[in-house]
Amino acid sequence: MSQHIINETINAGTDIKKYHDGEAGSDYTPSLSNISGDIKAKSMSQKLSLIFASIALGSDGYQANIIGAVERCLEKIYGASVLSNGLSTRVSNAMLVGDIVGQVGFGFIIDRMGRKFGIISCTMFVCLGIILATASSGLTPTGLIWMLIIARGITGVGVGGEYPCSSVTAGEAAEESGRSRGLWLILSGNFVIDVGFVVATIVPVILLAICGEGGLEAVWRLSIGLGLLLPLNVLYFRLKMLNSEMYQKNALTRNVPYLLIFKKYWPKLLITGGIWFLYDFVSYSFGIFSDTILSTAVPENTLMQTLCWNIVINVFYPFGALAGGLFIDRLGRKTIMASGFFIQAAIGIIVGALAPQIITNCFPVFVIMYGFFLFFGEFGPGDCTILVSAEMYPTAIRGTMYGLSAALGKAGAAIGTQVFKPILYALTESTGDPLRAQGYLFIIGSCIGIIGGIITLLYIPNMTHQSIDTLDVEFRQMLLDNGYDVSQLGFGNVDSQAEIAEPKKEKN
Numbered sequence: 001m002s003q004h005i006i007n008e009t010i011n012a013g014t015d016i017k018k019y020h021d022g023e024a025g026s027d028y029t030p031s032l033s034n035i036s037g038d039i040k041a042k043s044m045s046q047k048l049s050l051i052f053a054s055i056a057l058g059s060d061g062y063q064a065n066i067i068g069a070v071e072r073c074l075e076k077i078y079g080a081s082v083l084s085n086g087l088s089t090r091v092s093n094a095m096l097v098g099d100i101v102g103q104v105g106f107g108f109i110i111d112r113m114g115r116k117f118g119i120i121s122c123t124m125f126v127c128l129g130i131i132l133a134t135a136s137s138g139l140t141p142t143g144l145i146w147m148l149i150i151a152r153g154i155t156g157v158g159v160g161g162e163y164p165c166s167s168v169t170a171g172e173a174a175e176e177s178g179r180s181r182g183l184w185l186i187l188s189g190n191f192v193i194d195v196g197f198v199v200a201t202i203v204p205v206i207l208l209a210i211c212g213e214g215g216l217e218a219v220w221r222l223s224i225g226l227g228l229l230l231p232l233n234v235l236y237f238r239l240k241m242l243n244s245e246m247y248q249k250n251a252l253t254r255n256v257p258y259l260l261i262f263k264k265y266w267p268k269l270l271i272t273g274g275i276w277f278l279y280d281f282v283s284y285s286f287g288i289f290s291d292t293i294l295s296t297a298v299p300e301n302t303l304m305q306t307l308c309w310n311i312v313i314n315v316f317y318p319f320g321a322l323a324g325g326l327f328i329d330r331l332g333r334k335t336i337m338a339s340g341f342f343i344q345a346a347i348g349i350i351v352g353a354l355a356p357q358i359i360t361n362c363f364p365v366f367v368i369m370y371g372f373f374l375f376f377g378e379f380g381p382g383d384c385t386i387l388v389s390a391e392m393y394p395t396a397i398r399g400t401m402y403g404l405s406a407a408l409g410k411a412g413a414a415i416g417t418q419v420f421k422p423i424l425y426a427l428t429e430s431t432g433d434p435l436r437a438q439g440y441l442f443i444i445g446s447c448i449g450i451i452g453g454i455i456t457l458l459y460i461p462n463m464t465h466q467s468i469d470t471l472d473v474e475f476r477q478m479l480l481d482n483g484y485d486v487s488q489l490g491f492g493n494v495d496s497q498a499e500i501a502e503p504k505k506e507k508n
Contacts, residue, residue, distance in 0.1 A: 065196070077220075098160060111399040204307050250395040278412065340377060345446040
């Protein structure tokens with residue numbers, strides 16, 4: 001992108017903002033050149049939003065997955081005892097807790113203060129957290145670990161904020177530009193996150209090959225620090241974005257009737273957040289099972305071999321997300337989500353029932369089956385939890401409700417991780433066979449996936465060909481029916497005596 005085009009976009013975007021906010025002056029008259037500039041700026045802003053709004057979600061996948069390699073490096077440097085007494089769990093969960101805070105907080109912020117403000121602010125949090133984590137130090141190894149925990153929490157706040165900020169912005173840009181809302185939301189959301197997972201497994205291998213086991217200090221610090229490149233680069237382009245026209249028209253920034261809103265929309269939140277909870281409850285918890293894969297595949301447990309096997313395990317994720325994106329607008333949200341749940345559950349039950357035999361006698365077959373288990377999880381619920389949470393709510397509260405849905409998902413991840421560990425321990429004690437115990441655990445998780453599929457079939461609407469403008473019309477009508485002054489919706493570009501507009505026709 002040339003600097004000339006960027007400068008034009010900045011200038012035109014500034015003029016549009018002044019016009020919409022009533023700052024252009026009473027003698028401002030939109031000429032043909034002004035109209036042309038407005039159109040170009042809006043088109044450029046939509047393109048920037050689609051390309052750069054959600055791409056920083058790759059930071060979530062990268063930062064979430066890189067911590068495993070970092071912990072292994074720290075154990076090699078300082079000994080396993082440095083991460084004892086619960087510190088290992090705190091390092092892993094710090095970002096998860098920050099995620100929940102960021103998802104709820106920034107979901108609220110982007111509805112009240114604007115998409116652009118939120119998306120830039122959460123990028124700042126991500127950058128600050130990564131810098132602090134990379135520079136972690138202390139008088140003792142324990143002090144270093146605690147600084148890392150705090151920095152990871154700050155990173156999590158920014159990364160969590162990326163969920164509502166990025167997905168909502170990209171979804172509205174796709175809707176306004178006439179592009180496939182489903183495909184773009186998946187490509188710029190779940191697919192990018194999964195690519196971040198894979199990159200986080202490759203980077204430590206490259207660094208370890210360069211630095212060797214004698215340079216583990218550089219390996220773990222660079223592994224975290226290189227994650228700064230993505231959010232830092234997209235920040236420049238995010239500064240050029242404009243708030244979507246949908247948001248400018250329907251924003252509810254003051255006197256928000258939260259009681260009325262939650263009374264109306266809590267059933268939808270129960271559905272979007274509940275399904276996200278179930279999926280993350282299972283998918284994050286099955287990270288436990290990867291320990292079995294690595295211990296079986298790498299009996300010597302060398303650091304390089306362990307990191308290489310992590311690449312094999314994680315590479316199935318983005319291909320599942322991409323496949324779901326290619327079929328999402330052909331088959332519909334409900335079909336893709338439910339089929340993903342059910343196929344994943346079927347594979348999980350088979351793997352769980354045959355785990356001891358397959359792992360012991362034909363390990364490559366097990367890896368392939370496990371890979372397809374991950375593939376179909378991302379193909380269905382992995383893609384669609386993000387998509388339906390951005391589609392089922394009107395513009396005025398889309399960020400808030402999306403953030404709450406995502407936070408419920410992360411809560412499922414945190415709870416599931418804690419719940420599955422004692423279940424695995426109890427099953428191992430009762431069976432005396434760790435492989436059989438983990439097979440049973442697989443079956444339990446798959447049954448939870450079946451519940452998610454049934455809920456999907458019963459309650460998820462298929463909005464494949466429906467414009468999300470219809471939700472804004474319904475929301476405005478709800479406010480009118482309850483005596484709310486709808487002139488408070490939007491900014492200066494909305495007439496104070498706004499009437500209910502006709503919704504756009506459904507797309508063919």
